Structure formats: structure tokens, C-alpha cells
Amino acid sequence: MDKAALLLSLVLAQTPQADLRCVATGEDFVYDCSIMLMRGGRPLEGADVTVGADMPSMPMAHSVRPAKAIPGTKPGEYRARLDLEMLGEWAIKLRLDGPVRDLLVLHYEFDSKGAKPSMGGQKMEHKKH
Amino acid sequence: MDDYALGVLTNIGLFSFIALSAYLLLIAGEMSFGQQAFFGVGAYAGGILTALYGWPLPLAALAAMALGALAQFLVALPTLRLRGLYFAMATLAAAEMARILFELLHWRRSIDGELAGPDGTQGFRGIRWIFEHGIEPLHYLGIVGVLLALVLGLFVFVERSKLGATLRGIGQDPELAASVGIDVQRVKLGLAAAAGALAALGGVLYAHHNTYIEPRNFDIMLGVHSLAYALIGGLGTAFGPLLGVLLDIGVLESTRVFHGYRMIVFGGLVAVLLVFRPRGLLDERMVLWIRQRFS
Amino acid sequence: MSFLSVRDVVTAYGKIEALKGVSLEVAEGAITCLLGPNGAGKTTLMMTIAGILKPRRGSIRFAGGEIAGRAPHAIVARGVALVPENRLVFAAMSVLENLQAGAYQRRDRNAVGGDIERMFARFPRLKERAAQQAGTLSGGEQQMLAVARALMSRPQLLLMDEPSLGLAPLVVEEIFRIVAELHRDGATIFLVEQNAHMALKVAQHFYLMEQGKVTFSGDPGSLAEDEVIQRAYLGSAKS
Amino acid sequence: MLVDFIQNTLDGLSAGAAYALLALGFTLIFGVLRRANLSFGPAIMFGCYAATWTHVNFGAGLLLLALITVGGAVLAGAYVERLCFAPHRGGSAIAAMVASFALWMQFEELATLVMPRHLYAFPLLVEGDPLALGPFTLRVDALVTLAVALIACMLLAWTLYRTRFGLAVRALIEQPSAAALAGINVPWVFVRVFALASAIGGVAGYLVVATHGQITPMLGMWATLKGLLAMMLGGLGSLPGAVIGGLALGLLEAHSQWYLGPQMRDLIAYLLLFVLLAARVPWMTTRSAS
Numbered sequence: 001m002d003k004a005a006l007l008l009s010l011v012l013a014q015t016p017q018a019d020l021r022c023v024a025t026g027e028d029f030v031y032d033c034s035i036m037l038m039r040g041g042r043p044l045e046g047a048d049v050t051v052g053a054d055m056p057s058m059p060m061a062h063s064v065r066p067a068k069a070i071p072g073t074k075p076g077e078y079r080a081r082l083d084l085e086m087l088g089e090w091a092i093k094l095r096l097d098g099p100v101r102d103l104l105v106l107h108y109e110f111d112s113k114g115a116k117p118s119m120g121g122q123k124m125e126h127k128k129h
Numbered sequence: 130m131d132d133y134a135l136g137v138l139t140n141i142g143l144f145s146f147i148a149l150s151a152y153l154l155l156i157a158g159e160m161s162f163g164q165q166a167f168f169g170v171g172a173y174a175g176g177i178l179t180a181l182y183g184w185p186l187p188l189a190a191l192a193a194m195a196l197g198a199l200a201q202f203l204v205a206l207p208t209l210r211l212r213g214l215y216f217a218m219a220t221l222a223a224a225e226m227a228r229i230l231f232e233l234l235h236w237r238r239s240i241d242g243e244l245a246g247p248d249g250t251q252g253f254r255g256i257r258w259i260f261e262h263g264i265e266p267l268h269y270l271g272i273v274g275v276l277l278a279l280v281l282g283l284f285v286f287v288e289r290s291k292l293g294a295t296l297r298g299i300g301q302d303p304e305l306a307a308s309v310g311i312d313v314q315r316v317k318l319g320l321a322a323a324a325g326a327l328a329a330l331g332g333v334l335y336a337h338h339n340t341y342i343e344p345r346n347f348d349i350m351l352g353v354h355s356l357a358y359a360l361i362g363g364l365g366t367a368f369g370p371l372l373g374v375l376l377d378i379g380v381l382e383s384t385r386v387f388h389g390y391r392m393i394v395f396g397g398l399v400a401v402l403l404v405f406r407p408r409g410l411l412d413e414r415m416v417l418w419i420r421q422r423f424s
Numbered sequence: 425m426s427f428l429s430v431r432d433v434v435t436a437y438g439k440i441e442a443l444k445g446v447s448l449e450v451a452e453g454a455i456t457c458l459l460g461p462n463g464a465g466k467t468t469l470m471m472t473i474a475g476i477l478k479p480r481r482g483s484i485r486f487a488g489g490e491i492a493g494r495a496p497h498a499i500v501a502r503g504v505a506l507v508p509e510n511r512l513v514f515a516a517m518s519v520l521e522n523l524q525a526g527a528y529q530r531r532d533r534n535a536v537g538g539d540i541e542r543m544f545a546r547f548p549r550l551k552e553r554a555a556q557q558a559g560t561l562s563g564g565e566q567q568m569l570a571v572a573r574a575l576m577s578r579p580q581l582l583l584m585d586e587p588s589l590g591l592a593p594l595v596v597e598e599i600f601r602i603v604a605e606l607h608r609d610g611a612t613i614f615l616v617e618q619n620a621h622m623a624l625k626v627a628q629h630f631y632l633m634e635q636g637k638v639t640f641s642g643d644p645g646s647l648a649e650d651e652v653i654q655r656a657y658l659g660s661a662k663s
Numbered sequence: 664m665l666v667d668f669i670q671n672t673l674d675g676l677s678a679g680a681a682y683a684l685l686a687l688g689f690t691l692i693f694g695v696l697r698r699a700n701l702s703f704g705p706a707i708m709f710g711c712y713a714a715t716w717t718h719v720n721f722g723a724g725l726l727l728l729a730l731i732t733v734g735g736a737v738l739a740g741a742y743v744e745r746l747c748f749a750p751h752r753g754g755s756a757i758a759a760m761v762a763s764f765a766l767w768m769q770f771e772e773l774a775t776l777v778m779p780r781h782l783y784a785f786p787l788l789v790e791g792d793p794l795a796l797g798p799f800t801l802r803v804d805a806l807v808t809l810a811v812a813l814i815a816c817m818l819l820a821w822t823l824y825r826t827r828f829g830l831a832v833r834a835l836i837e838q839p840s841a842a843a844l845a846g847i848n849v850p851w852v853f854v855r856v857f858a859l860a861s862a863i864g865g866v867a868g869y870l871v872v873a874t875h876g877q878i879t880p881m882l883g884m885w886a887t888l889k890g891l892l893a894m895m896l897g898g899l900g901s902l903p904g905a906v907i908g909g910l911a912l913g914l915l916e917a918h919s920q921w922y923l924g925p926q927m928r929d930l931i932a933y934l935l936l937f938v939l940l941a942a943r944v945p946w947m948t949t950r951s952a953s
Binding site: 014015050052054056057058060061062063065066085086091093095101102103104105 | 132133136140143144241243254255257260263335339340341343345346348350351354377378382388389
């Protein structure tokens with residue numbers, strides 16, 4: 001599949017797509033996050049969004065109490081404050097209710113400044129040859 | 130009940146399935162480091178069937194359980210004569226192989242114009258059956274709870290039957306069990322298949338609860354945790370593993386009293402507990418005492 | 425006078441009591457022998473005296489001190505050594521190393537060297553095989569090694585558990601010749617045996633044990649030998 | 664082709680040397696206790712984190728960091744022995760193993776609490792380019808690893824075959840009850856064996872993190888898995904077997920990684936273990952395991 005077709009499929013997709021930006025608050029492991037939700041190429045508004053986080057290697061045992069997101073200033077934007085237990089990779093779980101019900105799982109690497117997407121599922125190899 | 134409480138309760142239920150599968154092998158005297166593999170087999174098989182081929186979840190769950198049973202049966206066939214650490218290591222090797230095979234698994238199909246399906250280390254997104262069918266979190270918890278109750282009922286029934294006595298007999302002294310005419314290998318093979326099915330059931334429910342799975346969900350951490358839950362809860366009754374899960378996830382994780390220190394507290398508690406109760410809180414003696422007290 | 429004194433000792437495996445209140449005495453400088461059928465609890469008693477098993481009740485006094493429930497190495501330090509059933513030599517270690525292990529607690533290096541020479545003099549076949557792995561020795565040689573290893577701690581009391589087990593008759597005679605020799609040199613020996621005939625020849629005193637209890641005590645000759653043998657093999661219940 | 668093969672063999676040997684040390688530590692503990700210590704790797708990780716912490720806060724030198732790593736690993740090992748193995752001596756093997764897993768969780772959380780970043784830099788053993796030797800490249804740190812492993816093995820052999828303590832350890836590995844009857848203070852030997860095994864593991868851990876220049880909490884699981892794998896491949900409870908198993912694992916990984924890629928590398932190692940166990944090859948299953 002070439003790039004254009006991939007892009008097209010993303011635009012046409014009826015399942016919601018999400019993008020996340022987080023900034024560290026200064027308090028240990030607490031982040032202010034802004035979530036952009038898109039659906040079918042348009043901002044998804046009026047959704048009821050809850051943000052949780054799991055540790056990828058122990059998803060059932062290490063999870064963070066989810067926070068309700070509030071609508072932001074831009075269309076399709078939602079804001080939430082995340083309180084994690086440590087730095088490193090987290091699987092962010094966005095639960096959507098309202099016009100669309102869904103659960104989106106995104107992988108982000110959290111450091112002392114903020115978060116950047118990690119290619120979800122990449123194994124953290126201790127050793128590199 | 131808020132979403133978080135629902136999530137925690139559902140996780141307790143999901144974990145109980147794999148802890149029970151570890152328990153089933155433990156009472157017959159075998160320690161497995163590999164139950165996570167069959168949990169994973171169930172998760173992947175169930176997810177592929179519902180998300181890629183449009184199977185209804187109940188049917189997919191049955192197929193996943195059958196596959197889990199078959200997988201553990203095949204692993205058990207050449208390894209059941211091994212004892213102790215040898216068996217544990219053989220199951221660990223099998224489970225790590227399974228995890229790497231999940232990493233190599235690319236099974237992508239176009240669903241509604243989107244590519245879906247397992248994508249190696251990138252994981253498997255969009256196992257959305259319960260959302261497509263409008264199942265609320267509370268309903269899903271109900272489904273998990275009812276299935277767990279059924280499994281527990283089956284355990285209680287089996288443990289009171291002759292088969293239960295046979296299993297414990299094999300666990301205590303396989304030579305003695307063989308000498309009274311029990312076909313130990315056959316019983317253990319059946320047990321392995323049952324444990325595989327049980328873990329796979331947990332896996333398929335987990336995949337649909339989370340909508341997303343990836344290979345490292347099924348690494349040794351999950352397997353050893355389930356073993357630990359079974360042991361600290363107690364080897365005297367099938368409620369033991371449930372108690373173990375409840376103690377860790379239900380009490381320590383969800384109350385968040387030890388936010389950030391939880392594993393330090395839990396690890397210390399487990400080690401100290403095992404000094405005094407090496408077969409767990411609800412061990413055989415405790416179960417006997419409770420029965421005498423309340424019957 | 426009583427050197428080792430066992431009083432009302434109870435040792436149990438889980439709920440099953442293997443020793444149900446055993447009392448007996450071992451005199452200094454004598455060979456005392458314990459006879460009884462399989463499963464009577466003879467080996468359990470030996471392991472309890474040596475500290476491998478902990479008694480549930482009772483007292484074991486040796487040379488005036490209480491040793492019941494103490495750790496095995498502490499009991500060795502008091503001067504009690506056990507030649508265990510089935511010999512249990514360190515098979516992958518050389519004969520010489522087995523002897524050195526027997527002298528583990530001793531710090532007098534020169535004297536240990538002298539004792540090893542004495543063992544080699546008493547057991548010439550061990551000397552020939554000093555560098556050989558103990559696992560390659562014959563059954564009789566392994567028994568001699570086990571005895572020599574126990575003697576290396578210079579015990580005041582030597583406990584021997586079935587030294588004739590599984591050995592050919594000629595070798596059994598040799599083992600008993602060695603037991604008699606050790607006695608002549610002044611050793612105190614407490615011997616468990618199945619071979620009642622041989623044991624009664626060397627012992628000054630014997631006990632009969634059945635089902636975890638001492639049922640008879642006497643000197644050789646105080647009971648007709650065939651009666652002793654009968655009870656030692658089969659127990660009195662069946663006679 | 665031949666050049667690649669030889670280069671892979673060289674790389675495999677130096678990785679295998681570290682594995683061999685891990686397997687030796689594991690085997691010492693397994694040999695005397697007949698118990699697998701799942702916290703073996705995490706105790707090493709604890710030592711490495713102690714060194715990393717010192718480095719980050721005070722910038723200590725290489726030798727001091729090595730000493731702190733080994734000291735930390737020994738301390739952590741003693742803690743594991745007291746809490747997980749001393750109470751279960753003669754008791755349940757499964758309980759001891761699960762207890763050691765519980766402490767593994769403690770070490771991991773402690774590491775992330777004190778040092779929350781996922782990855783820390785660790786001072787490299789050797790800076791600069793690898794040596795070129797004709798078509799081959801020789802990494803200096805790999806040579807150091809090989810040399811240190813060799814010296815450690817020789818010291819261990821000397822300890823085991825030439826000292827009173829070594830005599831006790833070998834006697835205990837072979838016949839625990841006969842060793843007690845020979846007057847050996849068994850609990851005390853256990854403590855010292857744990858300390859020795861943790862020290863060897865600490866050396867291995869230091870070599871690994873100083874070669875790769877980084878540390879993550881995954882080191883604990885990594886060391887436990889590699890140590891277990893190498894120990895099992897070489898034959899459970901045999902000390903020379905541990906060295907052979909470690910080197911074999913290193914060589915197997917280096918070659919399979921080169922020809923088949925990293926995922927196949929791990930797959931093949933586990934496949935080999937599974938097949939050997941299932942076939943019950945004589946050198947692997949002769950000793951009773953728990």
C-alpha cells in the first residue's frame with residue numbers, strides 16, 4: 001500500500017484517531033495532556049473522554065487511575081491531567097463515550113519534559129549488539 | 130460504580146483465570162512458568178476471529194479455548210515426565226518461543242478500508258467487538274463474573290469428586306498414585322489441556338476488554354505473577370488464587386495507599402507470608418478448619 | 425557408666441511417629457548394638473542422635489551434655505560421628521578429599537595428615553585408591569571409606585547404621601573385623617544391624633527395637649540367639 | 664564467509680564469557696540449595712544501580728564503581744538468602760522460588776523509585792575504537808570481559824578445589840546430609856555461597872553494563888533469564904557445565920543473530936533448551952531438581 005492510499009484510508013476511517021501532546025507540570029510524573037480526536041477526517045466533538053494508562057508489560061496489574069478529560073479550546077481538542085507512577089513507556093488508554101464509544105490505545109514515552117510517541121510494542125532490549 | 134472501579138474488578142476477574150490455570154497445575158505438583166503463553170494464544174486467536182473474520186465473541190472464545198487446550202497439550206506431551214525446575218524451564222522456553230512467534234506474526238487484512246490485525250511488535254489494535262455490539266463496561270464485568278463463577282463452580286465440583294482426590298494424590302506422590310493404578314501421564318495431559326483452555330479464556334476476554342494486545346503483554350512477568358497469586362492465596366481451594374489476585378490488585382493497587390511503593394510492600398508481604406504459610410493463606414489445613422467450623 | 429543416654433525420645437514425620445518414646449544407654453568403651461526389623465525406627469534413631477532429624481520430645485545426653493535438637497555440626501563438635509546408612513560417600517570427590525571432609529572441623533593440619541596416614545595403614549585399599557573418585561570404589565571399599573571419614577573427626581562415640589547392608593559375606597566379615605579392632609583400640613560404638621548373628625558376636629550389650637519402641641535389652645546370651653534373630657527380622661508380633 | 668564466522672565466534676565468546684559467569688553464580692546456588700533463585704539477576708541489577716547512583720551523584724571512577732556493583736550485589740544476595748531461602752531450607756521449593764520472585768519485584772520498584780528514568784548512561788569500560796586485526800575487529804572491552812571471566816573462573820576453581828570452604832561446598836552439592844554429618848556448618852556455608860555467587864554475578868553485571876554503557880531495570884530479568892538458560896544448557900548443578908553452557912549460549916546467539924536476526928536468535932536459544940529438555944539428554948536431567 002503506498003503512502004497516498006494509507007493517508008486516504010486514515011481520512012476515510014470511521015474509527016476515531018487520536019493524537020496526544022503532554023507537558024510535564026514540574027510535579028513528579030504529573031503531566032498536562034492535550035488530546036486531538038479526529039473521525040473521518042474531521043474533528044470529533046462532544047465526546048466524553050477518559051484517559052488512563054497501563055504499563056505495557058503488566059497491563060492488568062499496573063494501571064493509573066483514569067482522569068476525565070475536559071473539552072479544550074480548539075474543535076476536537078480535550079485536556080486532561082495524568083498522574084503516572086514512573087517515567088518510561090506507557091500505554092495511554094482513551095475511553096470514548098457519547099456520540100462514539102471506543103477504546104484507543106496509544107504508546108508514549110514519558111520523560112522529564114513531556115511525552116513523545118514510541119513505536120508501540122517495540123521491545124526494550126537491554127542489550128544492543 | 131465509576132469506570133475505574135469497573136476496570137479494576139474486570140482485571141481481577143481476568144487475572145483470576147490465568148491464576149486458576151497455574152493453580153490447577155500446582156495442585157497436581159507441576160510448576161509452570163509458561164501459562165502466559167496460553168493466555169496469549171487465547172487473546173490472539175479470539176481477537177483475530179472477531180476483528181478480522183467477524184465471528185461473534187462467544188464462538189471465538191470457544192475456538193480460542195480449544196486452541197489454548199491444544200497448545201498446552203502439545204507442549205505437555207514431550208515435557209510431562211520432567212519434574213520440578215526442569216518442567217518449569219521447559220514451559221518457560223515454550224512460552225518465550227510463543228512470545229517471539231507473536232512478534233513475528235503479521236496477519237493483516239483490510240477491514241472497512243483499514244488494515245487491521247496482528248502486526249508483529251507493533252501489536253494488534255482494534256479488537257472492538259464489545260464496542261461494535263454496544264456492550265457497556267458493567268455488562269462486560271457481568272460476563273467476566275458469570276464465567277468466573279462457572280469456572281469456580283466447576284473447580285469446587287471437581288475437587289469434591291474422586292478426580293479431585295486423584296489430582297491431589299498425584300501432586301503429593303506421583304509414584305504412589307501410579308502404584309494404585311492411576312495413569313498419571315494421562316491425567317496430567319488432560320490437566321494440561323484444561324489449564325491451557327482456562328488461560329486462553331482469560332486471554333480472549335482480556336483482548337476484548339482492552340481492544341489492544343501486543344507480544345510483551347505475555348512475557349514471563351504475567352506467568353510468574355499468576356503463579357505467585359495462586360501460591361499466596363493458597364493451594365487448599367480454588368478460591369485461593371482468587372484471594373491472591375484480590376489482595377494484590379484489589380487491595381494494594383486500587384486503594385493506592387502505597388502509591389509508587391506498592392511492589393516493595395507487596396513483595397515484602399509475600400516473602401514474609403510464605404515463611405509462615407508456605408502453601409498460602411487458604412492452604413489445605415485452613416480449608417479443613419473452615420469446613421469443620423461451618424458445616 | 426552411661427556415655428550416651430537417650431530418654432523418651434519421640435521423632436515424627438508429619439503425623440506419623442517413627443520413634444514413640446525410645447530410651448536406651450550406651451556405655452563408654454563398649455560396643456552396643458541395636459537390632460530390629462525393617463521399619464522399626466532404627467535409622468530414625470541414629471539420625472535423631474546425629475541431629476539430622478529433630479526429636480519432638482525427649483532428651484539425648486552425651487558425656488553429660490544435652491545434644492537433642494542441636495545442629496549436626498555442633499553434635500560432631502561434641503565428639504559424635506555417624507557412619508550413615510548406604511555410606512553416602514562424596515562420589516565425585518577423591519578418596520583423600522572424602523577423608524579431609526571428615527576432618528572438616530579440625531584445625532590441626534599436621535595431626536590430620538597423621539590421621540590420614542593411620543587410616544591408610546588400617547585400610548590399605550583406600551591408600552591404593554587415594555586419588556580415585558569415591559564413586560568408583562566397590563561397595564565394601566565405600567563402606568571402609570565411610571568409616572574412615574567418620575573416624576577423621578576423632579569421635580568419642582561412633583554411630584554405625586547398617587554397615588553390612590548390601591555387601592558380600594566375605595566383605596561383611598571384614599567390616600566386623602574392623603569394628604572389633606576399633607573396639608580393641610578403645611572406641612565406643614553404637615551399631616545398628618540387620619545381621620544379628622554377626623552383631624551379637626562383637627557386641628557387649630544389645631537392644632531390640634520394634635515399631636518405634638525398645639522391647640528388649642540384654643547381653644548376648646541372655647536370650648537364645650535364634651529367638652533374637654527371629655524377633656530382629658520379623659518382630660515379636662508375628663512369632 | 665569465513666571471516667564472518669570467525670568474527671561471530673569471537674563476539675560470541677565474549678558475550679558467552681559473561682553468560683558463563685551468570686550461570687556459575689546460578690549453579691553455585693542451585694547446587695547447594697536445589698532451588699532456583701529468581702532474584703539472582705535483580706540482585707545484580709541492584710548492585711549496578713547502586714554504582715550508577717554513585718556515578719550520577721559523585722562521578723566515581725571505574726574501579727570504585729566495580730567494587731560498589733559487586734558489594735551491592737552481595738548485600739542484595741544476602742537479603743534474598745535470609746528472607747527467601749533460609750526459612751524454606753528443607754521445605755517447599757515452590758514457596759522459596761515464589762518468595763525470590765517477590766523480592767525481584769521489590770528490587771525493580773526500588774530501582775525505578777530512586778532513579779525514575781528508564782535508561783541511564785553507565786561509564787564505558789573502554790573508550791575509543793575497536794582494534795583492527797586484519798579483517799577482524801576486536802573490541803577492547805570484549806577482551807577485558809574474556810580476561811576477567813577467565814580470571815574469575817580460575818579464582819573460583821582455586822576456591823572450590825584448594826580451600827576448606829571449597830571442600831565444604833562440593834561436599835554439600837553432592838551429599839547434603841553426609842556433609843552435615845562430616846561436621847560442616849551447613850547454614851553458614853549457604854550464606855557464604857550466596858555471597859560468592861552474588862559477587863560473581865556482580866562482576867558479570869558490571870562487565871555487561873560497562874560494555875554497553877547503559878542500564879535499565881530490565882537488566883534484572885535479562886540476567887536471570889540468561890543465567891537460567893546457560894545453566895540449564897550446561898547441565899543443572901555442574902560447575903564446568905555452567906561455563907560450557909554460557910559459552911555455548913554466547914556462540915549460538917552470535918551466529919544465529921548474524922544469519923537470522925535478533926528475534927530468531929532468542930527463538931533458537933529457547934527452542935534448543937526445549938528440545939534438549941524434551942529429549943531428556945543425559946547431562947541435563949540426571950540431577951534431581953527440587
